[in-house]
Amino acid sequence: MRWSERYExxxxxxxxxxVAETALFPAPFKEIGLSLLAKANPEGKREGSxxxxxxxxxxxxxxxxxxxEAICRxxxxxxxxxxxHYFLMDDVMDAGGRLDKEEIRNALVLGQLYQGLFQQRYGQHFPAESPLWQDYRGYVETWGAAVSLEGKLPADPHDPGRLAAKSAPVKLCAAGMLRLTGGRESLSELERAIDLVLATLQLADDWKDWREDLAEEEEGCNAFLTLARERISLPPDHPLDERKVKQAIYRANVLDRLADIAEDYGKRIESIPNVPASLASxxxxxxGEIRKDALLAEETTARLASGGALSYFLSNIARK
Known part of the structure; x- marks a missing residue:
């Protein structure tokens, strides 16, 4: 991703x-935290982050x-x-029977340790009486409301506000930097742009994770699966399975539609003034990654059709 090279x-x-601050945690939180940081660090990885x-x-x-640069760092x-912190909270809430009591305890404690470090970093520039912490409470409430609705309403790929809601705390640095510059009047526009980017990220993640979400019976949390059901006109009371999702991919062009939605979000960003170039990039x-996958699905279908194998391929999908 060339746009990111300048930030390496x-x-x-x-x-x-x-890593240096996490290494000061007592065991076993040090080891767990360092493992999470290694997974989050994009250095040397080909996949997105x-x-x-x-x-x-x-x-x-x-x-x-x-x-x-020091404030930005x-x-x-x-x-x-x-x-x-929020990853660990989500992991505990989504665990079901996957985590034992010790793993849940470790996740909750480590989450609080990271929450403390977060407050220390921000507290260097925003003391306890700063109105920024009111902003933070609002973002946490947005996150909490989104978490409470998860699974109750199907994820909507056409609603960027809802798609971005679970990531609302990310916007805190924007609120803080605007408060320090006295430019808070432009916060709502910047928040709208960030929401559109976060929504696009959610669409990309949902496409990448659809098999896992389907297997774990979390269809309602995945906007791509909502769109797949929509594209093949599957009624709400009919189960969605991997065969039907593949039909949506190879016969109903669901990836094209997903890319169209993401591109529409990009056009909305272009209409917002003063959006940082790297955010839009x-x-x-x-x-672009979604569109590339859509084109690959189309090429696969066309190649099979030209070779006379399309009927065999689709019949295999139908039997699975």
Whole structure:
């Protein structure tokens, strides 16, 4: 991802700081935390990463040039800690019988340790009386409301606000940087742009994770699966299985539709003033990956059809 190359040194430094502080945790939290950080660090990996979590402060600096690199690093490292805190909370809530009591206990304690480090990082620039913490409470409430609705309402690929809601705390650094510059009046527009990027990221993740979500009976949490059901006109009372999803991919062009939605989100971002170029570029890169997969699915179908194997392929799908 060429757009991220300019931030390689920043990524290396902020993860090194996070590793150094995590290494001070007592056992077993040190080992668990270091493992989570290694998975979150994009260095040396070919697959995408949740770059927006730890690069958003640097992207915002493109428009708010008065910020020092030190402040951006503090907020970026704080965002990593917050990300791990919410990841651990989600893991416990979604665990079912997958985690034993000790694993749940460790996750909750480690989550609190990271919450403390997050508050320390942000607290260097926003004391306890800062109105930023009211913003944070609002973002946490948005996250909590989204968590409470998860599984009760099908994920809607056409609703970027809902798709982005579980990642609402990511926007805290934007609120903080605007408060420090006195530009809070533009926060709502910036939040809207960030929501559209977070929604695109959710669409990309849901496409990548659909088999796992389907196997774990979490169809309602996956916007791609909602779209697959929509594309093959499957009634709500009929179960969705892997065979039907493949029909949506290879016969109903569901990936094309997913890419169309992501591209529409990108067009909405373009209409918002003063959006940092790297934020928009990240959204385009996510959209491009979805479109590339859609084209690959089309090419696969066309190749099978030209070779006379399409009927055999589709009949195999129907029997599975």
């Amino acid at each position: 040194q920043d990524i290396e430094r902020i993860f090194a700081e996070a 949740n770059y927006i979590t730890f690069l958003l402060p640097f992207w915002l600096k493109e428009r708010m040039t008065e910020f020092s 503090d907020l970026a490292v704080g965002n990593i800690y917050a990300m791990l 990240f959204q385009r890169s996510l959209t």
